[in-house]
Amino acid sequence: MEEESLSMISTVVPATHQSDENGVCQLSSMDLLMKLHYIRAVYFFTSDAAQGLSMADLKKPMFLLLDQATRAISGRVRISESGRAFVKCNDAGVRIAESRRDRTLQEWFQQHGCSLEGLVHDHVLGGPDLGFSPLAVVKFTWFKCGGLCVGLSWSHILGDAFSAFDFITKWSQILAGQTHTHTHTHTHAPPKPKPLPTPIHKQTQSPPHNNDPISVKMTTTAGEFWLPTNHAKIATHSFHVTSKQLNRLVTTSTCHQNDAAETSYFGTLSALVWKHVARIRGESEPRAVTIFTRGGEGLEVSAVEASFVVATSDVADLARVIGAERRVDDVAKLVEESGGKGDFVVYGANLTLVDLENGGDVYGVVLNGHKPVLANCCIHGVGDDGVVLVLPAPEGFTGGRMVTVSLPDKELLQLKDNLRDEWGIESLSFS
Template sequence: MVPIPNSETPSHTSRISTVVPATPRGDQNGAFQLTSMDLLMKLHYIRPVFFFTAEAVQGLSISDLKKPMFPLLDMYSHVSGRIRRSESGYPFIKCNDAGVRIAESRCEITLREWFHQNGVYSVNGLVHEHVLGPHLSFSPLVFVKFTWFKCGGLSVGLSWAHILGDAFSAFNFITKWSQILVGHKPPKSLHTPNIKEPQSPPTYNIYENPISIKKATVVGEYWLGANNSDVATHSFHFTFKQLQHLVTATSNLSQTTNTAKTKKDSYFEIISAMLLKSIAQIKGDFGTKVLTICTNNNSNRDGNEFPNNGLVLSRIEADLAADISELAWLIAEKKMVENHIMEKLIEKDEGKEDYIVYGANLTFVDLEEAEIYEVKLNGHKPIMANCTIHGVGDEGVVLVLPAPEDIDGGGSGRIVNVSLPEKELNQLKDKIGKEWSIIV
């Protein structure tokens, strides 16, 4: 287990400051009540990073970058609050204007050199190493880290406590910041998301059916689950042509010839199935395995939506002897929604228990619809954007994200982030690099 860093004094950071809402709340400080789904995700952290060229940030100072945060936090007042517990022990957020942290850092190499040394998709060191604890009442829920490169380029790294909302909410937050930066007037308030109730499977007995989470042992007084092995993360780039080849190569394996295209421009199912098959072979898994599938329940999310944990958490029971096309069909069509079961568990223990979601089972997260390239500086999109999850359990997680448009203009591929025990991850890199010619 990697030691927990001190969130107030990170390494390689030259300065830490705090930004608070533009309008103080004073005696009107209120309590933000967390939902069961919020508390379910409390041991996880979302970490997106956006890379911009010198041209995109020309003329911008750190003061310019911090200024939009003040009005932004007027809308997101609970984001600048701190965790408290009620007399019964149930966590909530005290909206006390304690603020979010801004980390400033300088890198003595260029962006090109960074990509060459660390990989094009690496986020290591560019997101503040932040977790909640040991003193919850003093722990910021959000860190934003600005790293200036020698060439004048900039990375913007966000560490977002998952208890605030899912990855789509985190992306909306930083996108709204970039819009205010260029002069867009922020809305007076955010609207409540219109989340459809997931269709429930037949009656469940929570004591007889396996579910997609597990109780966790936390690290000391921190809100972070303990691992039995060192979990590492690697990003794979599937180009548009490689995705087309993957579909073609697997489409004749069963009657489900068009599984990968269950929704327009979606490759989540076929990518997940291919990786599932490869990981199962590495692990030596045989027979039926329970998997967790996380999907977006609101395809019409917008930037003025209140943050929420709106992902649909489902399980499937996959026969690992099946071919890739059949596995993709299972992922697309045989998901059993378990949000309602999880909510009942959280309500029953009054939010006092700690759970792991990502990595309790091998977990696949569909972020294909995430608009991560809508974060713009001076009208320029990031040349690269990526996102990882911190706090992943030993079984691992796979995130499927959009990639920038391929150089040849043929279409957009996918960035696929895989977090697994380090030995298994190294084997996976070797396996899919050889068998599918995927960039590793």
């Protein structure tokens, strides 16, 4: 069994202490709705990218970034007398973990693919003490070859996946400036990056004839942890869909060329997984799905519902349902109705489709001028109905897309077999 050497866990705080020690960040209803969910992201770098970097080099930019980011990232959750959670901006900082693996990056890929398992700190708010739980944890994992993985666990109350990507990207930008300064001692200090934007969540009112939101379910938490309970074990797996396979999917599942031109890859890939999950579940097939997209004003949560049998439908028909005008659920009202104290699951309340292609640069993190050879993302705290994330494929992988799916483990095994047998879609391979 492979062993991990966890050498150190530390905390990084903002470079300058804030003057208002009683500062707070009030969480919006949308933030509280997402409080049981976490963004987990990993970035793999070769030895060339990580060459010359020490842990001190990697940690130093975090002090500066936290100094300029919204103070909530360094804060801790508190519960008001009314029972509503908020963030006390007490500069408690983010957690940093350092570990080492006794194998090369190539050996890791051959055995684990692009799995996030073990490369992101197992970070959940709550137990043993909510008041001491960091809202973000960064884990640096060194490989025997000198390669490096940067893993981020990000509480969704801080913002969506693109907010998490932006955080790590800005960290690498500060690091690049420091490295440049260390190498050329006579250059000017790098300009400070712009502050992280405060996440804005679009809350469009539902039409009067809409019923209660269908994209959210109330849940119970797992003991003292801010984590939804599940009836099944959720597993995660990533697939690589090549450009050739994408073109085949679009052309073979559409009747007219105009349909192919108007069909997004996100819609097509989501429709493909939706159909196969419906076939696996049989009579309990998911007719309604939740869709996450990144609009100009922030996170948009919407829902669509098929009026026909999903399992026997054409992928193009499902793609058109996904791309059609969606019902935008007034999900925030549920939080207000609970007085801010309710526990909800959104990702996985229905089969949830997340578009991570547009709205931010997944591959924006750069070390020593090198982009990651692979970046991946998943959601922690997924409900039993599962989540499908569509991301750009790594450079050098003949284009295409990467699809990361979290489902009950038995369903995920069947999905892997079905996609391989019917479409030739395999796990992401580095051989």
